[in-house]
Structure formats: structure tokens, C-alpha cells
Amino acid sequence: MSIYVHGIGMTKFGKLEDKTMKDLLLEASIEALKDAGNPEVDAVFVGNFMGGSVYNQEILGAIVANDLGLGYVPTAKIEGACASGGIAFRQAILGILSGEYDTVLVAGVEKMKHVSTIEVTEAINAAMDNDSNEKHAGLTFPGFFGVLANRYFHETGATKKHLAQVALKNRENAINNPLAQFTKPATIEEIMEARMITEPLGLFDCSPTTDGAAAVVVSKNKSDIEIKSSAQASGPTQMQNAENLLSIPAVGESGRLAYEKAGLGPEDIDVVEIHDCFSMTEIISSEELGFFNRGEGYLAVEQGRTKPDGDKPINTSGGLLSKGHPIGATGVSQIYQITHQLRGTAVNQVEGAKIGLAQNLGGTGSYSTVHILERV
Amino acid sequence: MQAYQCRHCGYESLTTKYYCPKCRHTEFSKVNINETGDIYSYTTIHIAPPKFAEHAPYHVVLVQMTDRLRVTGYMNQDVNIGDRVRFKEFSEGAYVFEKV
Numbered sequence: 001m002s003i004y005v006h007g008i009g010m011t012k013f014g015k016l017e018d019k020t021m022k023d024l025l026l027e028a029s030i031e032a033l034k035d036a037g038n039p040e041v042d043a044v045f046v047g048n049f050m051g052g053s054v055y056n057q058e059i060l061g062a063i064v065a066n067d068l069g070l071g072y073v074p075t076a077k078i079e080g081a082c083a084s085g086g087i088a089f090r091q092a093i094l095g096i097l098s099g100e101y102d103t104v105l106v107a108g109v110e111k112m113k114h115v116s117t118i119e120v121t122e123a124i125n126a127a128m129d130n131d132s133n134e135k136h137a138g139l140t141f142p143g144f145f146g147v148l149a150n151r152y153f154h155e156t157g158a159t160k161k162h163l164a165q166v167a168l169k170n171r172e173n174a175i176n177n178p179l180a181q182f183t184k185p186a187t188i189e190e191i192m193e194a195r196m197i198t199e200p201l202g203l204f205d206c207s208p209t210t211d212g213a214a215a216v217v218v219s220k221n222k223s224d225i226e227i228k229s230s231a232q233a234s235g236p237t238q239m240q241n242a243e244n245l246l247s248i249p250a251v252g253e254s255g256r257l258a259y260e261k262a263g264l265g266p267e268d269i270d271v272v273e274i275h276d277c278f279s280m281t282e283i284i285s286s287e288e289l290g291f292f293n294r295g296e297g298y299l300a301v302e303q304g305r306t307k308p309d310g311d312k313p314i315n316t317s318g319g320l321l322s323k324g325h326p327i328g329a330t331g332v333s334q335i336y337q338i339t340h341q342l343r344g345t346a347v348n349q350v351e352g353a354k355i356g357l358a359q360n361l362g363g364t365g366s367y368s369t370v371h372i373l374e375r376v
Numbered sequence: 377m378q379a380y381q382c383r384h385c386g387y388e389s390l391t392t393k394y395y396c397p398k399c400r401h402t403e404f405s406k407v408n409i410n411e412t413g414d415i416y417s418y419t420t421i422h423i424a425p426p427k428f429a430e431h432a433p434y435h436v437v438l439v440q441m442t443d444r445l446r447v448t449g450y451m452n453q454d455v456n457i458g459d460r461v462r463f464k465e466f467s468e469g470a471y472v473f474e475k476v
């Protein structure tokens with residue numbers, strides 16, 4: 001059975017004080033449904049991570065179904081840390097593949113900007129293993145990727161400048177994206193000299209907290225955008241359990257499965273959205289997904305190969321680093337960008353893009369989803 | 377310093393597990409491990425969780441203790457990859473290391 005994308009919607013990403021979580025969720029959903037020609041919907045899946053802990057709002061699926069008059073259709077909220085959106089998208093696909101649904105609405109949403117940094121850090125840390133000694137050593141998510149980055153530098157010859165080049169590229173892409181959180185130009189010097197968060201990662205190497213939502217309508221009825229494959233994998237939940245610190249096995253495995261199911265390889269992909277929660281993550285995952293050899297992803301960045309006019313454009317939306325990272329919405333917003341690319345209507349359009357890939361990560365490598373889409 | 381070793385495949389872990397993640401066997405033996413190791417990698421944390429804010433900047437280190445076992449720990453001395461460190465104490469759930 002083939003499954004297709006029929007409609008996409010996305011709100012502005014950023015600090016959206018005057019909008020509630022429901023406003024954002026409905027706004028993105030309505031746009032996606034309109035774009036799809038307002039079809040009958042058989043189910044709703046919502047990706048969300050901290051609606052319960054920092055916004056005291058659950059039942060997101062039922063809210064969408066009720067407020068949009070979708071009827072008594074089944075709904076669910078999907079939680080998979082920062083991969084909540086990608087997993088929600090995959091649940092819609094699996095639901096259609098099972099024969100239970102014909103058409104499904106997927107949305108992702110997060111409200112994070114109304115709480116203090118301390119509260120938000122605590123809430124995000126729920127995606128670490130509470131019973132581990134790592135949390136008690138003062139490790140944080142940016143800390144994990146700081147440890148990884150120092151080892152990557154040690155083994156490959158990469159430097160902080162290469163991380164800055166990732167951040168700069170994604171900022172330059174976001175400048176052209178009216179929905180992005182950060183659209184102010186930055187310089188490589190400014191990025192290199194910004195205050196440190198977890199060395200060697202500075203402010204520009206870390207994705208921000210963001211309010212926002214995105215939505216997609218998928219169906220077994222034909223459209224111009226086919227979902228060629230959907231894959232998901234899990235990986236170590238602790239840094240000290242990584243067999244190879246410079247590898248995120250969940251990313252590699254989800255990529256391998258997605259290529260296998262689609263009958264495609266990394267060489268066939270024209271445009272990519274990678275989960276760049278940190279600049280370092282984009283480089284490692286670009287290697288995991290087979291776009292570049294291990295230990296050479298930083299060279300590809302240096303050579304401009306991942307820019308919109310390069311041979312492997314990554315994060316033409318601005319990525320999490322500059323488009324913003326409303327946790328539950330991120331995976332769905334990647335599908336939004338890839339769909340625009342394949343329709344030929346994207347910001348930073350890659351000329352002639354026919355096949356696109358979106359990779360969404362949760363935790364420090366606990367979850368990863370990969371979806372491959374093709375213009376047909 | 378104590379660790380646990382899978383009796384079937386030799387996998388080493390800081391804590392006992394219900395199942396060995398490598399071979400799914402369920403029996404582990406307690407083993408004593410050498411309390412010195414080498415810094416495999418590290419970071420310096422400037423923006424810390426609330427509980428650690430007063431200690432920042434501090435280091436989180438990943439220490440290679442044996443061929444099969446790395447341990448995430450806390451240090452307040454400057455370090456580099458390859459530095460030799462010693463397990464100092466287990467404090468409030470964290471392995472604390474110091475330079476040799």
C-alpha cells in the first residue's frame with residue numbers, strides 16, 4: 001500500500017505569548033486540513049512532550065477532534081521526547097497501513113516560552129534516566145553533546161569553527177524562512193565568541209526553547225507526495241553505555257531501515273532535514289545517515305556541501321538551531337519543510353528536489369525516526 | 377570501586393541489570409575494578425541544572441575505567457582527554473573523580 005501527504009500547516013515559531021497551546025494546535029491543523037481540501041479524517045495523533053508538566057494540558061487529541069468538528073474519531077497524544085512529532089507521524093502511517101484508517105491528521109505542538117529556564121530545564125531532564133548516576137553528576141543534554149564534541153575534535157581534527165559553520169548555515173537558511181524563530185543575520189565571529197553553555201558548545205550551537213505547532217494530513221488516497229518509507233529505532237539512554245561515543249545507533253539504524261524499505265540509498269536523497277538539536281548533532285547524524293564517511297561530516301560542512309546549493313542540502317528550513325525547536329512540533333515541521341521542497345514551493349528551494357529525508361531524534365539517542373518522501 | 381559483569385558474555389556495568397543488554401542473560405557477578413582510569417572525554421558545564429548552579433562551571437567527565445567500562449562522573453579540576461584520574465568518592469548519587 002502507498003501512503004501520501006495531502007496537506008501541511010505550520011505556525012510561526014518563536015515566543016508566542018498571545019497564543020495558547022490550543023490556539024497553535026488548531027491553527028496548524030486547520031491550515032493542513034484546508035491544504036488537503038478538508039477531507040474526512042479517521043484519526044488524530046498529536047506529538048507533544050511537556051504539555052502536562054509545564055502547561056497542565058493533556059487530552060490534546062480529543063481537543064483537536066472536538067474543536068475542528070472531526071466527529072467521534074479515535075485520537076492519541078504521542079510522547080517520545082524530542083521525537084514525539086516524528087513518532088506521531090509514524091503512528092498515522094502505521095494506522096493507515098493496518099487498514100484501520102484511510103486518512104489521518106497528525107499535529108505536533110509545544111508551549112515552552114512562558115516558563116523560566118529552570119523549569120524548562122527540569123522538564124526536559126525528564127527525558128534522562130532518573131535512576132542513572134549521570135543526572136547526579138550534573139550532566140545535561142547540551143552536556144552530552146559537549147562531551148561528544150570534545151571527543152570528535154580529538155579523533156578527527158574538527159574544531160569549534162566547524163560547529164560554528166553549521167550554526168551559521170542554518171541561520172542563513174532561517175533568514176529566508178518567515179516562520180523561523182531567528183531571522184537576524186549572525187557572523188562566524190559572533191557565533192564563535194558567544195557565551196559558553198557546555199564547552200565546546202556555545203549559545204549558537206544549542207537549539208532554543210520555542211512555542212509553535214505544525215500539522216500534516218496523510219492518506220492512502222493518491223497525491224503528488226508519496227511517503228516511501230517510515231522507520232524508527234531506539235538506542236542507549238545513557239552516555240556511559242554508548243559503545244562508540246561518536247555514533248548515535250538509533251539514527252543509523254532508523255536510517256538503514258528507511259533506505260531498505262524505500263529501496264533507496266543516501267546517494268538518492270536530494271534534500272534533508274536532520275535533527276540539529278546541537279550543531280554537533282547535525283554533523284554526527286549526517287555521518288550516521290550515510291551522507292558522509294564517519295569522521296568526515298565536518299569536512300562536508302567546511303566545503304559548503306550541506307548548503308542549499310550544495311550536493312547534500314541539510315536543514316533548508318533553518319533547522320532546530322534557527323527555525324526553533326518546539327519539542328513536540330519539530331518532527332512534524334520537518335515533514336512540512338520536506339513537502340514544500342518536493343512541491344517546489346520551499347524557502348531555500350533546492351532546484352528539482354524529488355526525494356527528501358527527515359530525521360527526528362529524541363533524548364541523547366533514545367529514539368530516532370526517519371521518513372523518506374518522494375514527488376511522484 | 378564496584379561494578380557488575382555478565383557471567384555469560386563479560387559485559388560490564390555499574391549497576392546490576394535485569395537483562396544483559398548484549399546477550400540477555402540474567403546473572404551478574406560483582407567485580408572490583410581498578411579505581412584509576414583515563415579521561416575519554418569531558419565537558420565544562422556553564423549553564424547547569426538548578427541543583428548544580430552554584431558549582432558551575434564544573435566538569436562532567438567520561439572515564440575509561442576498563443576495556444569494557446566507561447563511567448560518567450563529576451570533577452571540579454581542569455582536565456583534558458587522556459588525563460589519568462582516580463575515583464574519589466560516591467557523593468549524592470554521583471561518581472566524583474580527581475586528578476592522579
Ligand SMILES: [Zn+2]
Binds near residue numbers: 383
Ligand atoms: Zn551478557
